[in-house]
Amino acid sequence: MLKYKTLENISPEVLLETFNESFSDYFVKLQLTKEQLERKLISDSIDLSLSAGAFESERLIGFILHGIAPVDGEKAAYNAGTGVIPSKRGQQLTKLMYQFIQPFLEAAGVKNCYLEVLEQNIPAIKSYESVGYTLNRTLIxxxxxxxxxxxxxxxxxxxxxxxxxxxxxxxxxxxxxxxxxxxxxxxxxxxxxxxxxxxxxxxxxxxxxxxxxxxxxxxxxxxxxxxxxxxxxxxxxxxxxxxxxxxxxxxxxxxxxxxxxxxxxxxxxxxxxxxxxx
Structure with missing residues (x-):
């Protein structure tokens, strides 16, 4: 049975483990230490109460980390990392996590949402397009x-x-x-x-x-x-x-x-x- 929750009560150790497992087969090597994850949480303005987790039998198997800060004078959310562990992919968990967290973002007054995705990561791009994202610019x-x-x-x-x-x-x-x-x-x-x-x-x-x-x-x-x-x-x-x-x-x-x-x-x-x- 899958459950969806915000992440303000998640332990750093659990988040780190799921993060690294989710990116273990990524296009670009991405494995964080505890200190690197802590820096990311701070630098990206991540608000775990506005971040989503997918849980199976209380185990975190997927997440969306959201940073919250003003952009051009309006409150914005930044997808600082979306991951699903390899064995649980193919179940549209990213889309389902977005559907779960969207009301929380709206209630918090978020006007715009941003993210970055590798140009070769076609499955992720299609997933983001399915929840309303469009191309803003290319970054090198x-x-x-x-x-x-x-x-x-x-x-x-x-x-x-x-x-x-x-x-x-x-x-x-x-x-x-x-x-x-x-x-x-x-x-x-x-x-x-x-x-x-x-x-x-x-x-x-x-x-x-x-x-x-x-x-x-x-x-x-x-x-x-x-x-x-x-x-x-x-x-x-x-x-x-x-x-x-x-x-x-x-x-x-x-x-x-x-x-x-x-x-x-x-x-x-x-x-x-x-x-x-x-």
Missing amino acids: CFKGIPQIREDRKQYAVLALKEMDWDKWASFWDWQPSWQNAITALKNIGSGNNSIGIHLDEKLVAYASYNPQNNRISQFAVAKECRNQGLGSALFQYIFNENKAEVSLINIDANAAGTISFLKSIGLAAFVNQYEMKK
């Missing part, structure tokens, strides 16, 4: 060892002690996805390192990244200061910390300038995702 993930010219101009890269979020946003050409948004960076706090370059005592470039795995959440250069090596200096600094490849997820496919820069320093796309919305 990059990784690699930065190849920075030795003769480039040198800049002083310094740790940022205070975050001027409005200043950062003024550098953008495109909106970061949920996992990389300013809300996520505020949630993470000191879990990310933030660095910047100043010219004439004004911030003109910045980056925020996870020092544990060199995952860059955000980087940007002031529009009037581009093509001067500032972005390269940021990436060189991050790489030099532990001499490991860097990665970025969810670059907007229409962000031609960002993509051109990443390719110019030797990074390569390794997976594409669709951002979907309803």
Whole structure:
């Protein structure tokens, strides 16, 4: 007998076990440690009281994790992870969990819902379309060892002690996805390192990244200061910390300038995702 419940009473250990079992055969390797799951719950603004679980004989066999935060001034939900353990697939559990949780989201005042799905995951895309999601944009993930010219101009890269979020946003050409948004960076706090370059005592470039795995959440250069090596200096600094490849997820496919820069320093796309919305 299947039952559906919200997840505010689930233990972290049970959630971790089901999460990892659900993603054990995923297109991209995804197995989290307890600490990584805790970071995800915090950074993605996950509200377990608005997240759904499918239970069989009290065992968690499927879940939808929802982050809750404002987007463009309206309360939004973000599907931070949907999983069903391999032995229980083919029963439309994702659709049934959505049907269960939708009234909770509406009662909480959620206006829009977002998610990301790998472009090759056709069954998941069809499942999401069946509950009302449509394609919003394509996102590209990059990784690699930065190849920075030795003769480039040198800049002083310094740790940022205070975050001027409005200043950062003024550098953008495109909106970061949920996992990389300013809300996520505020949630993470000191879990990310933030660095910047100043010219004439004004911030003109910045980056925020996870020092544990060199995952860059955000980087940007002031529009009037581009093509001067500032972005390269940021990436060189991050790489030099532990001499490991860097990665970025969810670059907007229409962000031609960002993509051109990443390719110019030797990074390569390794997976594409669709951002979907309803």
